[in-house]
Amino acid sequence: MGTTPAPVNPLNSGDIAWVLTSAALVLAMTAPGLALFYGGMVRRKNVISILMQCFMCLSIVSVLWVVYAYSLAFGPGHGFLEPYIGGLDWFMLKGVDMTAPSGYAPTIPGQAYMIFQAMFAVITPALVIGSFAERVKFSAWVWFTILWLTFAYCPIAHMVWAADGLAGHQWGALDFAGGTVVHMNAGIAGLATALYLGKRIGTNKPGMHNVPFVMIGASLLWFGWFGFNAGSAVEAHDGLATSAFVVTNTATAAAAISWAACEWIFAGAPTLVGACSGAVAGLVAITPASGFVDVGGSLWIGFLVSVFCYCMVAFVKPKFGYDDTLDAFGVHYIGGLWGALATGLFAVKAVNSGGSGVFDGNPGQFMIQVKACLLTTIYTFIMTWIICLVIDKTIGMRASAEDETIGIDLTQHHERAYTILD
């Protein structure tokens, strides 16, 4: 507690600066980070569709968030719905102050917390893009994003993070920066969309048209993730942000190494795309744990997550044959699941008095984590399926077979990324 704020003004300028900076870092995760990571992995006839969806996700969710979505996710709930979803009390940011703190972070203004959370709401539906890439109509995607944010993201965020939420407040589930809310949530939604839409025509693996994009994207995700995890401390005046920063970097590095090692052992050669996928899996897994575990825990989380995700992507997916185009389910759901459960194992009071896990003498925490994971999985899978059904029966979800074979870029956006001549 180096700089105790004056009692009259609870705000801490260092904290505000860090949280606003973190919000900008998390923005960079979606565009250009995730956009390039995913964009490089599709066939070149579909790269614009991925970039466009990521960019428009940033734009659409940013608007919805300030109008009503922040209120649904973090605002006070009412009546029997209170633990599940917020009301519209904070419609148009009414009462979300730029000079006074909200209940979520005592030393920064309510609006700083709001804009930080906005970037989380932006990246979550953007992650889902990876599962239905290369075959969805743009108009269907727009509606999917609006409906999914409203009916899947906001309730789960409320249940896990809101002051009166079911899983976080009532059960005591630990999710520091969004392992369940962001990654499992997006991953299970991805599986639902991939199953609903069926396979792409003529291929069942990523096209990998630009591997350098994948590496640039993964590196920007790693960079931005410091805002995601260390920023989730929503302060910078004591050690939590620093600790989260250190464990985030450690787990990510460990996971990149172990994915490359898995490939080397099982497939014969370590690949750049594999190392990048491992880094992303590590980032996903450390997310819920980043404010609760020490360096030892982060190494376990990082080294093991790539083993689980690699098995999922390399062995399980081909066996079941679902076309999770860019492995949003295989990496984000499985990584998020491992991270959420690992938080229940490796959380230590020495890092954060708010959480302790099995190895810290609190065996009950593990079952609470399991409950929160089941809640997210079941709720979001069903809700995503319903959203797909509604869109499909009204405007149609999937691009026509001809449009899909010609490419989503040219048929949905009348634009192409690369020329042959000039």
Place this chain on the structure above:
Amino acid sequence: MKLIVAVVQPYKLEDVKQELYAANVNLMTVFDVVGHGRQVGVDEYYRGAKETGNLLRKVQLEIAVNEDFVEPTIKAIIKGARTGKIGDGKIFVLDLPRCIRIRTGEEGSKAIG
């Protein structure tokens, strides 16, 4: 010996390849090309302004075959590439005077397969 040159829609390449394999034609060279015949392609937009008349993206295959493979190859390409719409492409059949395999120095029919 003939050299069969076919220009087809890029998104039909996979189908053409499958048909060629089914006809036992396993050797081919494939190029990205642009051009246009009578087809008007998918319009592109630049900041809201429509641009038409662009050269269209096509795929060109070159397949060197012995005489008895000429008809099966042509049939396979048509089967794979045909949609019935303008823009399906064309097939050109050229005489091929010589063919040499670099590795062995073999010439003619033996070098093709």
